Amino acid sequence: MHDVLIIGAGITGVSIARELSRYDLKVCVLEKEIDIAMGTTKANSAIVHAGFDAKPGTLKAKLNALGNSMFDQLSKDLDFHYRQNGSLVLCFDENDLDHLNQLLQQGEQNGVQGLMILDKAALIEMEPNLSDGAVAALYAPTGGIVCPYEMAFGMAENAYSNGVEFYFENKVLDIKKSNAGFTIKTNKGTYESKLVINAAGVHSDEMNNLVSDSKLSIIPRRGEYCVFDKEVGSYVDKTIFQLPTKLGKGVLVTPTVDGNLLVGPNAVDINDKDDLTTTQSGLDDILRRASLSIKKMPSHAIIASFTGLRARTEADDFIIGEVSDAKGFINAAGIESPGLTCSPVIGIMVKDMVVDMLKPQEKECFNPIRKGISRFTELNDEDRQNLIEANPAYGNVICRCETITEGEILSAIHRPLGAKTIDGIKRRTRAGSGRCQAGFCMTRVLDILSRELQIPRTEVTKFGGESKLLVGKNKEDI
Numbered sequence: 001m002h003d004v005l006i007i008g009a010g011i012t013g014v015s016i017a018r019e020l021s022r023y024d025l026k027v028c029v030l031e032k033e034i035d036i037a038m039g040t041t042k043a044n045s046a047i048v049h050a051g052f053d054a055k056p057g058t059l060k061a062k063l064n065a066l067g068n069s070m071f072d073q074l075s076k077d078l079d080f081h082y083r084q085n086g087s088l089v090l091c092f093d094e095n096d097l098d099h100l101n102q103l104l105q106q107g108e109q110n111g112v113q114g115l116m117i118l119d120k121a122a123l124i125e126m127e128p129n130l131s132d133g134a135v136a137a138l139y140a141p142t143g144g145i146v147c148p149y150e151m152a153f154g155m156a157e158n159a160y161s162n163g164v165e166f167y168f169e170n171k172v173l174d175i176k177k178s179n180a181g182f183t184i185k186t187n188k189g190t191y192e193s194k195l196v197i198n199a200a201g202v203h204s205d206e207m208n209n210l211v212s213d214s215k216l217s218i219i220p221r222r223g224e225y226c227v228f229d230k231e232v233g234s235y236v237d238k239t240i241f242q243l244p245t246k247l248g249k250g251v252l253v254t255p256t257v258d259g260n261l262l263v264g265p266n267a268v269d270i271n272d273k274d275d276l277t278t279t280q281s282g283l284d285d286i287l288r289r290a291s292l293s294i295k296k297m298p299s300h301a302i303i304a305s306f307t308g309l310r311a312r313t314e315a316d317d318f319i320i321g322e323v324s325d326a327k328g329f330i331n332a333a334g335i336e337s338p339g340l341t342c343s344p345v346i347g348i349m350v351k352d353m354v355v356d357m358l359k360p361q362e363k364e365c366f367n368p369i370r371k372g373i374s375r376f377t378e379l380n381d382e383d384r385q386n387l388i389e390a391n392p393a394y395g396n397v398i399c400r401c402e403t404i405t406e407g408e409i410l411s412a413i414h415r416p417l418g419a420k421t422i423d424g425i426k427r428r429t430r431a432g433s434g435r436c437q438a439g440f441c442m443t444r445v446l447d448i449l450s451r452e453l454q455i456p457r458t459e460v461t462k463f464g465g466e467s468k469l470l471v472g473k474n475k476e477d478i
Contacts, residue, residue: 005193013199015347021162034464043308048144052107078154087143223265401434
């Protein structure tokens with residue numbers, strides 16, 4: 001019997017898990033995929049929002065600025081990349097200046113610090129590649145950028161090191177309420193827990209509806225993105241928004257913490273919660289709309305595109321709390337933007353609910369620190385040489401585009417909750433994320449995974465399931 005069972009190992013679930021690992025509780029996380037952060041967390045804008053666009057009085061508004069303020073310390077404790085680069089909301093029509101001022105006042109009401117309106121001259125001085133059509137902008141210096149899955153790995157590894165259990169490829173099929181708590185049936189077995197926390201992303205309505213007559217409905221909202229090569233990564237320094245519409249914050253242009261440029265997303269409501277396809281019309285649309293923000297779209301430098309799904313609800317707010325007709329079942333549902341920014345506070349908020357219910361003792365031995373994978377490219381020459389002398393695998397470059405070494409890949413495999421797939425290596429190290437998009441290094445990564453996991457090369461997958469890259473030999477050994 002577990003004290004707490006968390007459904008979902010996205011950024012929300014692992015943030016909750018880390019907070020609960022501070023206490024003498026038996027906690028586990030069930031994840032239907034083979035790895036952490038394989039849902040919404042792996043495919044979003046990677047923005048740490050300042051908090052000016054959330055409607056005052058909503059949970060989004062209450063949690064955003066507070067979550068934003070936690071990132072600097074969290075990035076140090078958990079060793080993930082984060083930069084407070086600031087954000088701009090562009091106004092293209094002087095008739096909309098009142099709307100811009102309303103956004104500023106709303107942000108101040110939400111507790112956002114340092115907001116100001118910039119005129120065109122100040123705007124162009126700050127970002128010379130912005131479109132000539134911009135007449136003013138709201139500047140939010142507290143806006144930031146982060147790598148969402150790197151942050152999730154940090155949260156999860158730290159939770160694991162502090163005693164949380166993780167069970168992957170466990171898809172929840174049924175949940176039954178009992179006097180003792182809940183019985184959770186998955187495709188791999190049965191688990192029992194006093195409390196259940198639903199952090200299942202776009203599938204969180206399905207989990208809720210297994211136990212409650214108060215039905216939820218999650219509408220998956222598709223957002224498509226284009227990733228640009230690092231040669232244009234400094235085209236803008238700030239995260240560039242456009243004045244928001246009822247469909248969201250509009251198409252943004254932003255640098256990433258890894259040095260690329262990112263454009264997107266659009267917002268299309270769909271029915272299929274597993275549809276991650278990109279469309280030519282969608283990609284054309286985001287590039288066209290982003291061209292309103294910057295002078296010349298560097299389309300020649302696009303190296304990848306991807307799609308993410310957001311968990312939208314008609315309430316247009318987070319749904320966090322105990323279900324009234326299923327005591328002990330706590331929802332953390334509808335966590336769309338700014339969910340990434342709010343995730344550390346959501347973790348604390350749900351932890352406080354659990355502590356109030358179970359009254360556990362705090363651990364004296366909780367360790368908040370996690371050390372990430374040493375990035376070879378970020379070290380100075382002396383540290384690189386010392387690392388190679390200690391482990392010669394760091395002298396063997398596997399991914400030339402990103403200069404990722406075999407030592408980094410080995411660390412990704414053998415660290416807590418290590419990588420088991422090609423994409424797992426990619427998200428932990430960036431091997432395959434560069435200009436050639438794994439065209440040269442994928443086979444070498446596959447060989448390392450086969451060797452280290454002691455499985456045939458034909459069993460190595462891209463992202464789990466049936467995503468195998470090899471089916472057999474095209475020639476018999478001679």
